[in-house]
Amino acid sequence: MANLIQVRDLKKHYQMGSENVHALDGVSLDIEKGDYVAIMGPSGSGKSTLMNLIGCLDTPTSGSYVLNSKEVSTMNDDELAAIRNKEIGFVFQTFNLLARTTALGNVELPLIYAAVPRAERVQRAREALNAVGLGDRMTHRPNQLSGGQRQRVAVARALVNRPSLLLADEPTGNLDSKTTTEIMALFDDLRSRGNTIVVVTHEEEIAHHARRIVRLRDGKVVSDEVVKAA
Amino acid sequence: MFRENLMIAFKALWANKMRSLLTTLGVVIGVAAVIAVVSVVQGLFFAINDIFKAFGSGWVRVMAMPPDDASWEGKNIEPLYREDAEYLRSHVPMIAEIAPAMFIPGQTIKHGENRSSTDILGTVPAFMDVVNFYVDQGRFFTHIDDKSSRRVCAIGEGIIEKLELEEPILGSQIQIGPESFTIVGMMEARGELIGMNLDDYIFVPYGTARSMFGEEMVGNTIWDIAVTDPERLELAKSQITDVMRRKRRLAPEDPDDFRLFTQEQFTSALGSISRYATGAAGGIAGVALVVGGIGIMNIMLVSVTERTREIGVRKAVGARRDNILMQFLIEAVILTVIGGGLGIALGVGFGHLIASLIPQFPPAHVPMWAVIAGFSVSGFVGVVFGVYPAMRAARLDPIDALRYE
Numbered sequence: 001m002a003n004l005i006q007v008r009d010l011k012k013h014y015q016m017g018s019e020n021v022h023a024l025d026g027v028s029l030d031i032e033k034g035d036y037v038a039i040m041g042p043s044g045s046g047k048s049t050l051m052n053l054i055g056c057l058d059t060p061t062s063g064s065y066v067l068n069s070k071e072v073s074t075m076n077d078d079e080l081a082a083i084r085n086k087e088i089g090f091v092f093q094t095f096n097l098l099a100r101t102t103a104l105g106n107v108e109l110p111l112i113y114a115a116v117p118r119a120e121r122v123q124r125a126r127e128a129l130n131a132v133g134l135g136d137r138m139t140h141r142p143n144q145l146s147g148g149q150r151q152r153v154a155v156a157r158a159l160v161n162r163p164s165l166l167l168a169d170e171p172t173g174n175l176d177s178k179t180t181t182e183i184m185a186l187f188d189d190l191r192s193r194g195n196t197i198v199v200v201t202h203e204e205e206i207a208h209h210a211r212r213i214v215r216l217r218d219g220k221v222v223s224d225e226v227v228k229a230a
Numbered sequence: 231m232f233r234e235n236l237m238i239a240f241k242a243l244w245a246n247k248m249r250s251l252l253t254t255l256g257v258v259i260g261v262a263a264v265i266a267v268v269s270v271v272q273g274l275f276f277a278i279n280d281i282f283k284a285f286g287s288g289w290v291r292v293m294a295m296p297p298d299d300a301s302w303e304g305k306n307i308e309p310l311y312r313e314d315a316e317y318l319r320s321h322v323p324m325i326a327e328i329a330p331a332m333f334i335p336g337q338t339i340k341h342g343e344n345r346s347s348t349d350i351l352g353t354v355p356a357f358m359d360v361v362n363f364y365v366d367q368g369r370f371f372t373h374i375d376d377k378s379s380r381r382v383c384a385i386g387e388g389i390i391e392k393l394e395l396e397e398p399i400l401g402s403q404i405q406i407g408p409e410s411f412t413i414v415g416m417m418e419a420r421g422e423l424i425g426m427n428l429d430d431y432i433f434v435p436y437g438t439a440r441s442m443f444g445e446e447m448v449g450n451t452i453w454d455i456a457v458t459d460p461e462r463l464e465l466a467k468s469q470i471t472d473v474m475r476r477k478r479r480l481a482p483e484d485p486d487d488f489r490l491f492t493q494e495q496f497t498s499a500l501g502s503i504s505r506y507a508t509g510a511a512g513g514i515a516g517v518a519l520v521v522g523g524i525g526i527m528n529i530m531l532v533s534v535t536e537r538t539r540e541i542g543v544r545k546a547v548g549a550r551r552d553n554i555l556m557q558f559l560i561e562a563v564i565l566t567v568i569g570g571g572l573g574i575a576l577g578v579g580f581g582h583l584i585a586s587l588i589p590q591f592p593p594a595h596v597p598m599w600a601v602i603a604g605f606s607v608s609g610f611v612g613v614v615f616g617v618y619p620a621m622r623a624a625r626l627d628p629i630d631a632l633r634y635e
Binding site: 090097 | 550
């Protein structure tokens with residue numbers, strides 16, 4: 001199967017005062033289309049940095065990152081924004097929904113920046129919300145939704161523009177155990193429908209929902225093992 | 231995208247109604263002040279303009295006046311004699327009609343027990359046509375009244391009240407100075423304009439005025455002229471000037487010892503006065519707008535900081551820098567334009583209020599250009615003072631923004 005993500009010797013350095021911090025120190029990784037990967041590591045391991053780079057929120061100091069056949073590591077701000085819009089769907093620990101906007105409006109957001117005309121936007125946003133089981137909550141504001149429902153809205157938003165990759169950062173960190181189960185079931189369902197999913201987490205239980213776990217330490221990959229059969 | 235930004239802007243402003251209102255107050259006040267002043271000045275301008283327009287575009291007034299330079303100090307000015315008016319008419323083909331008028335201020339008038347004081351104007355029958363001010367009841371005077379210096383008069387409407395005259399007014403006797411006059415006519419109502427009350431004049435024949443008040447009043451004479459062709463007013467003016475200079479025996483190097491006034495001079499003088507007043511108001515408003523703009527910039531910076539997370543989210547889902555820039559810039563402009571609209575509404579209200587509170591003041595008039603300028607300038611303030619906060623927002627790093635508490 002084709003490689004959706006191809007990372008070669010990715011490095012990210014920061015200048016912190018007089019020190020040079022090596023957040024990522026040469027990471028190489030391949031992720032196929034349709035795979036379900038968890039990225040784990042203690043704090044300081046570089047997993048957040050790797051996630052930001054995979055998510056095209058940042059560019060590496062050196063190395064190459066090819067996403068869906070496009071070399072992303074040398075793109076400028078506007079090009080990265082376009083990639084984020086088309087290829088990547090984010091799900092955050094703190095949901096990051098717009099508080100003054102309805103669920104429908106939140107899901108429409110990526111489509112607005114993709115210049116999709118209004119009627120089509122609303123139609124697709126509705127479909128996305130239906131797909132996550134929130135068809136009856138479209139006009140609710142986030143403060144009228146439970147934590148689990150908010151995360152579903154976030155998932156719907158992440159998928160509405162049909163991205164290549166769903167990138168989740170501690171997606172159940174702010175949810176109770178029951179809702180956690182629901183959301184992880186939702187992810188399994190999405191994977192079975194062909195989505196490629198990358199979850200960044202520090203919880204073993206969450207990581208084991210994935211097919212494969214990549215562990216980082218001190219900016220390098222220390223293990224990369226398949227934990228589920230397909 | 232623009233429509234979406236508009237909706238986002240309105241929503242954001244509405245969510246913080248009080249704050250938005252206070253922020254835009256500087257713009258509201260600045261615009262209101264200018265509109266109020268401009269409308270009051272324009273109202274005055276229009277009213278005075280109307281009065282002078284009533285004289286017609288072919289009207290020229292001649293007055294004996296010393297020229298501006300100091301060389302004439304102490305010298306006597308030759309007054310305008312009636313005979314000279316006749317000379318002028320016969321030597322200037324472009325004069326259709328000429329009406330000399332003698333102005334006699336502050337005369338005591340009596341009727342029965344009532345006493346008052348008013349200004350008298352001694353003039354000729356042609357006066358009405360030249361000045362476009364007619365008798366409403368009865369008649370004006372005839373050439374015979376004039377030649378015979380008969381004690382007849384036509385009164386302005388205000389005199390009825392001043393002397394408490396009763397019906398029938400025509401034919402009543404009133405006393406002007408030491409003499410008794412018969413009222414033969416009543417002039418049409420013209421109304422007041424800051425102390426110049428046409429309704430308070432009494433009109434008597436020129437010959438009568440001259441015989442009563444003698445030569446000393448001849449210095450208060452003006453000549454009102456109607457020219458044959460208003461299109462060629464400048465030519466008429468130069469013809470009149472040439473003949474006057476000859477008659478008054480001025481050497482080629484002497485300046486004119488008389489002056490010609492036309493409607494255009496008054497309107498252009500008024501025009502420049504109203505421009506100065508408007509300019510002054512504009513200057514003051516400019517200060518208010520700058521202060522207001524700084525306030526807006528400040529609040530927009532706060533707003534950007536408050537919405538750092540939101541900006542991060544938008545960028546994460548694909549907003550480019552100029553998307554974010556536009557979002558906040560449009561918000562600033564909407565804020566200022568709404569302020570401008572409020573300012574215009576308030577300014578119109580204040581203008582009308584002020585005009586109605588000053589006694590004998592004409593109503594305020596709001597020109598369309600002032601309204602357009604009000605909106606444009608407000609919008610401009612929004613752009614100028616909104617661009618910096620908008621750029622700050624656009625330049626936020628999405629990773630930092632998403633981490634912001």
